[in-house]
Amino acid sequence: MYKKLIGLTAFVLIIKVAQAQFTQLPVIPATVYNVNDYGAVADNKTVNTRAIQKALDAAKATGGTVLIPAGDYLCGPLNLYSKTNLQIAKGATLRLRNDMDGFPAANGRYLNFINVAKATDIKISGGGTIDGQGEVWWKATEAKSLTLRRPQMLYMEGAQRVEISGVTFLNPPNTHISLKNALDVYIHDIVIQAPTTSHNTDGINISAKNCTIEHCTINTGDDNIAINFGNKEQAENDPEVKNIVVKDCAFGYGHGLSIGSFTSGHLNNLLVSNCTFDGTTSAIRIKTARGRGGVLSNVTYEGITIKNSRYPIFISEYYPHEPKTPQEDVATAIGDHNPVYKNISLKNITVTNSQEALIIWGIPESPVQHIRLENVKISAKNGAQIYNVTNAEFINSSIEAASGEKLRVYRAGVTGLN
Incomplete structure (x- = not known):
């Protein structure tokens, strides 16, 4: 085992994460x-x-608000266009039909419930509910009887100036909200809920530039939020994901706030602040692997409370599985899509009643670079694992492990933690 603790007096970590957010809200005509x-x-x-799509088609010409008034509306897949606000009024429920016979499909998958393609000025609002009635789809997944991919509840690709607010999203067949290659996004004051046993029901799956997610409550069967950026043609100086803020959110059961596993499109500037995690399998989670990695830099977590989590802080360049021991893996030639994690800050974080204290596991040829933990207090059953990390600096931080070693280190430079 190669183990060393080195002084980092010359190492100063400076992370400049802008208080980034959307630059413009959608503009919706008054009709x-x-x-x-x-x-x-x-x-x-x-x-x-047919009736709801007629209303959406009418709004396509001039823009405006398509109102779903109070009541219970069963519906199939819909297309939403530019300059449109789909308003689900308080007391209204828009339900996806839950019969799979004859459900429309194309390109190897069932059509998404609400689909948006290359549109500008899009809003989903109101105090009502969108219910995906996904149980029949989850059961079919368990029975392995599906031949096509399940529909997502809300899918947007190439959308610009997006606001999602006030709505409760329930029980999708697949992901609740998916935004791919979006620009200027504001998601706030929504509730996302699906059973912990539901399959692939990510809360928000997103790649975007200039985005704020705040005041949301998310409990689901997969990632509460998943930030994915898998465009292998993206240049490092023009990252697929940049300037993201997630703040004042409450995460219950689910797999936490995940970055990856596709990271080849690169990420720069992410701030997660004033969030709580209670019962999530993981909380702060960064995951990727050789062949699907890219540069992830300037990532800050601050003011975070984590309770009852198995893996509260999990940062890994292996996915889906790490080796049994860090000695088992050896450096390989650096490929085009090896992961690069650098400039990560964790500040004012409290972890209680967790199984694993902390896992930071880089690959030998591309170790995690420059991670700083300040005022991080962790209480867990098992201690920390820090493998293949160039600089891990602890400041005013502590790890309490109920059993075993408090800290295991391999090919890592660690300071500030006894």
Whole structure:
């Protein structure tokens, strides 16, 4: 075993994470299109796909608000266009039909419930509910009877100026909210909920530039939030994901706030602040692997409380599995898509009643670079593991382990922790 603790007096970690957020909110014309005027019936029996799509098509020409008034509306896949606000009023529920026979499909998957493609000025708002009625899809997944991919609840690709607010999202067949290659996104004051046993029901799956997510409550069967950036053609100086803020959110069960596992598009500037994690399998989670990695830099977590988590802080360049011991893996030639993690800051973080204190595990040829932990207090069953890390600096921090070694180190420079 190669083990060393080196002084880092010359190492000063400076992370400049902008208080980045959307630069412009969507602009929606004042016209209102009430779906009832287009024949929608709120009885949870009538399939209203055609009527609601007529309202959306009418709004396509001029823009405006498509109103789902109070009531229970059963519906199939919909297309949403630029300059449109889909408003789910308080007391309204928009439900995805839960019969798979004849469910529309294309390109190897069932169509998403609400689909947005290359649109600008998009809003999903109101105090109502969108229910994916996903149980039938989860059971079919368990039975391995599906031949196509399940629909996502809300899918946007190439959208610009997006706001999602006020709505409760429930039980999707697949991901609740997915935004790919988005620009200027504001998600706030929403609730996302699916059973812990539901399959692949990520809360928010996102790649974006200029995004704020705040005041959200997320409990789900997979990642609470997943930040993915897998465009292998993206240049490092033009990262696929940059300027993201996640703040004042409450995460319950789920797999935590994850970065990866696809990171080849590069990420720069992420701030996660004033969030709570209670019962998440993991909380702060960064994951990727050789062949799907990219540069991840300037990432800050601050003011975080983590309770009852198995892996509260999990940073790994192996996915889905680490070797049994760090000695088992040896450096390989640095490939085009090896992961690079650098300039990561964790500040004012409290971890209690967790199984693993801390895991930071780089690959030998591309160790984790420059990670700073300040005022981090961890209480867990097992101690910390820090493997293949160039500079790990602890300041006013502590790790309490109920059993075994408090700290295991391999090919890592660690200071400030006894």
